[in-house]
Amino acid sequence: MERTIALREEQVIEDLLPRKFGKTGQLWVGVLSCICLVGLYAYYRQLRYGLGVTAMRDYVSWGLYISNFVFFVAISLVGSLITAILRLANVKWSTPLTRIAEMIAIAAIMFAALIIIVDMGRPERLLNVFAHGRIQSPIIWDVVVITTYFFISCLLLYLPLLPDIKILIDHQRTATRPFQRLYRFLGSFWKGNTGQVAISDRAINILCITIIPVAFGIHTVTSWLFATTFRPGWDSTNFGAYFISGAFLAGSGAVVVAMYVVRKAYGMDHYITDDHFDKMGKIVVLLALVYLYFNISEYLLPAFKMKEGEDAHLRELFSGDWALRFWATIFISMLLPMVILLFPKGRRPLPMFLVGIMVVIGAWFKRYIIVVPSMLHPFLPMHDVPLSYKSYFPSWEEWAIACGSLAGGMLVITLLIRIFPIVPIHETIEEMKAN
């Protein structure tokens, strides 16, 4: 019995150690890098010629960048969901998903911060935020809470990684050799004795508890960036809950997509099983229902009263220029996934993968629909401005930068997967022994 466990242990380590990129992997990294480079060139143009290279103007002064920011913040929330909430609820099946969720969270939060800097008219004055920062501005709340969330997420990735780093140091293969110095820097102090394990377990528990209010804080504050302004469509007390429920849905969609890709690319069918997809499918249905509920209260109640100000905005969304995008988003990111996932056949890996993509793309468009139409409907008429100020469609520079940031996020996730084991090795072995 002892021997079989030892043998299987070796097998698990063999399966889960980071691997070199294959042909597809190299192509993937190459394509992402190219998109990032185009984005960088567009940003250079923006720095040189000013924000005028974007299609933003005085009325729509927040556009693609800000909706991208909200999207990134939303995606990043999944780290706390999968790691903290499921862990505290003592759910064991989520173990293989925790690390990928944390990696997505860290990559997303990094690019959320970056895209905000991209959106600034004077990025070189970023330090003013710290030198002259005033706590009554929601932007300062955002800076505080994003930084806190970033560090807690990094710790939540790092601490459970320590036993795995020991394994990585002990098992030098060609794929892990280039990173040995990094591993030794990060975790050579880890001996794995009971004292260290006790401290680490306690720390992880504390982090899991603290990250939940911070995660709620980060997206509530992001929603308050909008809700604290006098704008039709944003003047809502529902906004915090509405954003958080949407974020959980978007994030779990992203995890489902990543699960499928990793499983396919690395042949990890034994570790990320059909059962995982089934369970994630049930979670996605639940989250889609919650998000739909908040959508109804967000749009139906103002539409019932149709106050002046809200009127033009809501009519545009329901039956005007934005109707196609609005209803398509509701269908693609909520209703259709719900219908598909209600059937056991829909919760198999491939349909789940497609649903995940639908949810993520829908989530991205949803952010765009939250940001832009409100800006197009101010209280006073748009007057005494050139025609180009009255409508908005992002310029190629904006698209390039936004795509660059999305590609950058995926690149960070890909590189983290390349360097660290994507499924926790140590925890998998422990659970195997316990069984």
Add this chain to the structure above:
Amino acid sequence: MSELTNGSQSRRAFLSGAALAAVSAAAASCNHLKDPFSTQAAALDVTPTGEKVKLLSVDGEVIEVDRAFLKPVPHLPSVTNAEARVGIPGKKFVMVIDLARCKNLKRCQAACDHMHHIQDGQNWIKVQKMQESAHTAPYWQPTTCMHCDEPPCVKVCPVDATFKRQDGIVLIDSDRCIGCRFCMAACPYSTRVFNWNEPVLPKEIAKQPYCAETSVPQKKGTVGKCDFCPDMTRRGELPHCVSACPNGVFFFGDLNEDSVTNGAETFRFSDLMRDKAGYRLMEDLGTRPSVYYLPPVNRNFPIEAGEENDKG
């Protein structure tokens, strides 16, 4: 010993003499070529006119300088940034806009654009064609920055770049603004504009240091807006829009003195508000603006009179 000292002294004397000669030679060569009083000496080639002007030097001596070397002192901000942030003591500025008099002539806009070097496509003053509901009369409504007592823009600014002074004026420090445009999203009156590109300005304007009281020069990547012309009020003059309007639409004054004027007429502010039922825009938002409107009753001009100026 003495020989040695002598030797070193003579060497020092020789060296310093040589240095002096070199400096004076350089100075002499400069002297007949360039203006010694200019910081951009290289760019100027001044030929003396021979006509001397008597001046008082900083030491209190009377000196004579050739007229050719005289040039205007470069424009400096009239007040320091710290003073501009405090405001004019004891004042509380208000504006009253009489909608019955507006013909959409846009002289206010033109004067404002000209004096503040506002970029094409941007207007700090906008004149909107308003209509309360389908069956009521339309009218022209000029809007400026409302200089609210509870300014939403100031609340949301993360770096204190836009601020409210004790005299009620809301201004922008373009040297501090990070260009996040939160104030633009927060302002319900849509009065703020953004410098999306490098502003096109005359050279001498562009190189001035930024002054919050004149809002000049506008800078790339920062926000701009109507400032109630505090540089004019500091001199006891009316804002440009007030004096430019031939119909006397705009009244400007001090709430503490309870008087407003458009240059030709002066009224008690409280009388105007009481007799003509003054109101403010979007009172329900709680921003408490400093700009008051008089309703468009007994209009001096039919709405059609302003149509030709309406750019939409």
